[in-house]
Amino acid sequence: MTAMQNVSLGSRYAVHLPAPDDFAFWRERARGLVQCDVPPDRVSWIEPGGTGDLFAEGPSRGDKRLPVPPADAPPVRASQRFLTVARSAALHSDPARFGLLYRVLWRLQRNPRLMEDKADPEVRRLEELAKSVRRDAHKMHAFVRFREVAEEDGTPHFVAWFEPDHHIVRAEAAFFMRRFANMRWSILTPHGSVHWDGETMREGPPARREDAPCGDPVEALWRSYYASIFNPARLKVSAMLSEMPKKYWKNLPEAELIPQLIAGAQAREAAMVAAGARAERARPASLAEVAQGIAACRDCPIADCGTRAVAGEGPQQAALMIVGEQPGDQEDIAGRPFVGPAGQLLDDYLAHAGIDRTAAYVTNAVKHFKFAWKGKQRLHQSPTAKEIDTCRWWLDAERAIIRPRIVLALGASAARGLLGRTVSVTRERGRAIPLDDGGELWVTVHPSYLLRLEGEAREAQAALFAENLAAVRERLGEV
Amino acid sequence: MAQQPLRQRLEILADAAKYDASCASSGTAKKNSLGGKGVGSTEGMGICHAYAPDGRCISLLKILLTNHCIFDCHYCINRKSANTPRARFTPQEVVDLTLNFYRRNYIEGLFLSSGIVKSANHTMEQLVEVARILREEHDFRGYIHLKTIPEADAEIIHQAGLYADRVSINVELPTDSGLTRLAPDKNARQIEGAMGRTKARIIEAKDERKRFRHAPRFAPAGQSTQMIVGADGANDAAIIGKASRLYDSFGLRRVYYSAFSPIPDASAVLPLKRPPLLREHRLYQSDWLMRFYGFAPQEVADAAEPDGNLPLDIDPKLAWALKFRESFPVDVNRAPKEMLLRVPGLGTKAVARILASRRHRNLRLDDVARLTASVAKVRPFICTVDWRPTFLTDRADLRGLLVRKSEQLELF
Numbered sequence: 001m002t003a004m005q006n007v008s009l010g011s012r013y014a015v016h017l018p019a020p021d022d023f024a025f026w027r028e029r030a031r032g033l034v035q036c037d038v039p040p041d042r043v044s045w046i047e048p049g050g051t052g053d054l055f056a057e058g059p060s061r062g063d064k065r066l067p068v069p070p071a072d073a074p075p076v077r078a079s080q081r082f083l084t085v086a087r088s089a090a091l092h093s094d095p096a097r098f099g100l101l102y103r104v105l106w107r108l109q110r111n112p113r114l115m116e117d118k119a120d121p122e123v124r125r126l127e128e129l130a131k132s133v134r135r136d137a138h139k140m141h142a143f144v145r146f147r148e149v150a151e152e153d154g155t156p157h158f159v160a161w162f163e164p165d166h167h168i169v170r171a172e173a174a175f176f177m178r179r180f181a182n183m184r185w186s187i188l189t190p191h192g193s194v195h196w197d198g199e200t201m202r203e204g205p206p207a208r209r210e211d212a213p214c215g216d217p218v219e220a221l222w223r224s225y226y227a228s229i230f231n232p233a234r235l236k237v238s239a240m241l242s243e244m245p246k247k248y249w250k251n252l253p254e255a256e257l258i259p260q261l262i263a264g265a266q267a268r269e270a271a272m273v274a275a276g277a278r279a280e281r282a283r284p285a286s287l288a289e290v291a292q293g294i295a296a297c298r299d300c301p302i303a304d305c306g307t308r309a310v311a312g313e314g315p316q317q318a319a320l321m322i323v324g325e326q327p328g329d330q331e332d333i334a335g336r337p338f339v340g341p342a343g344q345l346l347d348d349y350l351a352h353a354g355i356d357r358t359a360a361y362v363t364n365a366v367k368h369f370k371f372a373w374k375g376k377q378r379l380h381q382s383p384t385a386k387e388i389d390t391c392r393w394w395l396d397a398e399r400a401i402i403r404p405r406i407v408l409a410l411g412a413s414a415a416r417g418l419l420g421r422t423v424s425v426t427r428e429r430g431r432a433i434p435l436d437d438g439g440e441l442w443v444t445v446h447p448s449y450l451l452r453l454e455g456e457a458r459e460a461q462a463a464l465f466a467e468n469l470a471a472v473r474e475r476l477g478e479v
Numbered sequence: 480m481a482q483q484p485l486r487q488r489l490e491i492l493a494d495a496a497k498y499d500a501s502c503a504s505s506g507t508a509k510k511n512s513l514g515g516k517g518v519g520s521t522e523g524m525g526i527c528h529a530y531a532p533d534g535r536c537i538s539l540l541k542i543l544l545t546n547h548c549i550f551d552c553h554y555c556i557n558r559k560s561a562n563t564p565r566a567r568f569t570p571q572e573v574v575d576l577t578l579n580f581y582r583r584n585y586i587e588g589l590f591l592s593s594g595i596v597k598s599a600n601h602t603m604e605q606l607v608e609v610a611r612i613l614r615e616e617h618d619f620r621g622y623i624h625l626k627t628i629p630e631a632d633a634e635i636i637h638q639a640g641l642y643a644d645r646v647s648i649n650v651e652l653p654t655d656s657g658l659t660r661l662a663p664d665k666n667a668r669q670i671e672g673a674m675g676r677t678k679a680r681i682i683e684a685k686d687e688r689k690r691f692r693h694a695p696r697f698a699p700a701g702q703s704t705q706m707i708v709g710a711d712g713a714n715d716a717a718i719i720g721k722a723s724r725l726y727d728s729f730g731l732r733r734v735y736y737s738a739f740s741p742i743p744d745a746s747a748v749l750p751l752k753r754p755p756l757l758r759e760h761r762l763y764q765s766d767w768l769m770r771f772y773g774f775a776p777q778e779v780a781d782a783a784e785p786d787g788n789l790p791l792d793i794d795p796k797l798a799w800a801l802k803f804r805e806s807f808p809v810d811v812n813r814a815p816k817e818m819l820l821r822v823p824g825l826g827t828k829a830v831a832r833i834l835a836s837r838r839h840r841n842l843r844l845d846d847v848a849r850l851t852a853s854v855a856k857v858r859p860f861i862c863t864v865d866w867r868p869t870f871l872t873d874r875a876d877l878r879g880l881l882v883r884k885s886e887q888l889e890l891f
Contacts, residue, residue, distance in 0.1 A: 147583070234533045422663075
């Protein structure tokens with residue numbers, strides 16, 4: 001072997017790298033050494049300030065000049081995969097990385113497909129080094145936080161302080177250049193710094209944390225965003241920690257909020273559940289249980305008005321269920337539904353249409369009277385959608401017990417209580433809407449609406465109301 | 480009404496946006512700001528710039544333009560009938576926030592959605608306006624994800640696709656009956672119609688770009704959707720079926736699952752108990768099985784318990800393996816890739832490593848241990864030169880041996 005001619009047997013060589021991330025230099029030297037057939041255990045690779053991995057006990061032993069490869073030495077070959085992996089692995093902070101790279105390169109000359117053997121311990125280790133460098137680079141892309149400072153000439157300058165695990169700063173500067181091409185920025189690290197002025201990249205000496213600006217007014221907005229986008233109902237701290245380990249926290253402006261967000265999360269979730277939910281209870285099995293339940297119910301603020309709950313009335317086998325909005329002043333006093341002026345009007349129209357009120361079950365979408373004092377008078381107030389939805393639980397229970405074939409909703413509140421959505425009465429009235437329990441729903445206006453109208457308008461609406469009731473009567477005969 | 484300060488509105492509108500699970504910023508066309516006037520780059524891989532304590536990544540500035548809404552969907556914190564503080568941004572304010580955050584490297588871009596104000600068209604125009612200012616006036620080359628409103632005109636949705644990297648329309652609930660009950664203003668046909676049109680536009684634009692280099696891109700990162708899990712009665716098998724149908728019919732990049740979680744001022748119609756977060760995780764795992772592991776939707780459904788739900792204590796792949804033990808053990812030195820992918824504990828990367836290595840050596844159990852994350856999990860289902868799980872695969876208590884013993888503690 002010709003290469004052996006200028007390698008004295010048993011000689012050891014030390015290669016001093018000019019920079020810890022100088023892959024090109026390593027590649028150049030490694031190529032020459034392979035061509036001279038210098039086995040891996042005879043070379044030691046020394047970083048600036050390092051001692052190398054082989055000859056710690058005798059630093060002078062490796063000071064021999066490197067051999068010069070003969071002109072006819074065969075070219076050194078390596079697979080594309082090796083080059084890709086080696087470029088990353090060379091940036092790792094492990095001092096043994098260049099030795100490992102050389103060993104694998106050496107073995108590649110005999111087994112060109114070595115990199116495919118993922119079960120080989122050295123290949124595996126190399127892949128691991130490369131992976132950890134790639135992860136560090138990815139975290140740098142993610143966790144660098146710029147702070148804006150104004151330069152003397154008034155242009156904004158964005159400066160970041162970052163502490164990478166590996167020698168990646170120079171390699172990753174290109175990412176930030178592509179992303180922030182038209183910005184003036186600097187990234188300072190303990191191993192060196194990079195500066196971009198919009199046209200050229202400059203490298204600088206290692207920096208200290210104090211060299212970076214200590215705040216930025218936009219960070220307050222960012223912290224607000226971070227705290228608000230967090231959903232306290234799904235706390236998963238370990239998932240966060242695996243992707244954003246604590247070592248990065250000190251340079252992330254948002255991370256200082258984490259402890260208090262975690263501490264407050266359970267309380268916030270519990271409050272949401274308590275505010276939104278009733279205690280889980282069984283659905284009442286009889287109308288008597290419904291009556292008992294609504295009297296004790298405090299699920300919405302109406303119940304605290306000091307009024308009594310008004311239960312529905314009528315036979316349990318009723319084919320028709322009539323649902324109003326809520327008890328009024330008189331109903332609250334009497335404790336029965338539809339006994340006030342609107343109730344009397346309803347009775348007239350029902351009789352006229354030929355519907356027997358006593359055969360129907362009459363109830364309300366909301367069980368308590370909601371009002372506001374005006375002088376000594378209790379003035380009716382419409383329930384909110386939320387209050388109707390809350391009370392729907394009781395209405396559903398009544399429907400489940402009675403199983404009416406037809407439900408007549410008087411007014412939009414009653415329709416919401418049955419359908420769970422805001423309903424336009426003018427659009428939906430006068431036709432059957434199928435319900436999910438097999439029954440059907442008919443919607444019309446509330447009789448109190450007629451009481452508020454006068455003249456022609458009242459006559460027109462009264463006719464429509466009568467027509468709707470007649471249609472229900474006819475349908476009752478069919479089903 | 481006087482406007483609240485910007486910070487307060489940011490809090491309200493970020494809070495209102497957080498129930499949208501999507502945060503991906505990956506898979507779009509590569510671009511950077513060299514030679515441009517503004518900032519921004521997308522290089523294929525998405526970047527998560529921060530993680531919240533809920534374990535979700537923060538990649539995009541995810542906000543609503545406004546949380547005023549004329550719709551009344553029960554599961555939504557922004558529904559018309561909810562008693563929640565309301566706020567709105569002007570398009571310019573969203574643009575400034577996005578750029579200020581982007582320049583400091585907080586985010587990859589913007590994910591903008593909105594409550595419906597005035598009309599679907601008006602709202603959609605406002606969303607598109609934000610994207611237009613960012614792209615045209617500031618030459619912003621970062622990632623933009625626009626939520627599109629199925630009720631809006633096709634022409635405006637088309638505009639959105641021209642500015643955005645990704646567009647999405649939420650199907651919201653896995654069943655049509657759930658949608659009718661909980662989102663009475665929405666219509667399943669309309670949602671799927673809009674998704675179908677978007678798919679057609681994406682294919683068309685890709686085709687045009689093959690022939691004309693400067694043809695405009697249309698949503699290069701594709702479209703996605705989201706389903707809420709646990710708000711209606713659909714079981715996992717139904718959800719998986721729906722997801723696979725969506726992938727097939729609309730060429731979706733992702734279907735996101737969002738476990739229904741308690742919201743402030745919740746509607747009384749919703750279930751009181753939230754589904755376990757683990758259920759969402761198991762659905763994502765089954766999603767992966769279908770997309771990367773060659774499982775058919777029916778096979779995933781086969782792994783479910785008799786009630787149609789996936790087991791919570793073990794992952795769906797292990798559940799499938801335990802049900803179909805006759806397919807195991809798999810010989811790692813000879814089995815085809817499809818079978819290796821079915822082994823619980825072997826991921827796509829480990830399978831690739833095994834396939835590459837076995838050309839060079841006969842794999843022993845030690846070798847497999849180096850190639851996988853946990854040999855203990857894999858061992859009952861494989862054989863190597865020096866290992867056969869003779870009785871292990873047939874043991875009746877195998878499930879007990881593999882299930883992790885720890886149980887999550889209840890809140891105290």
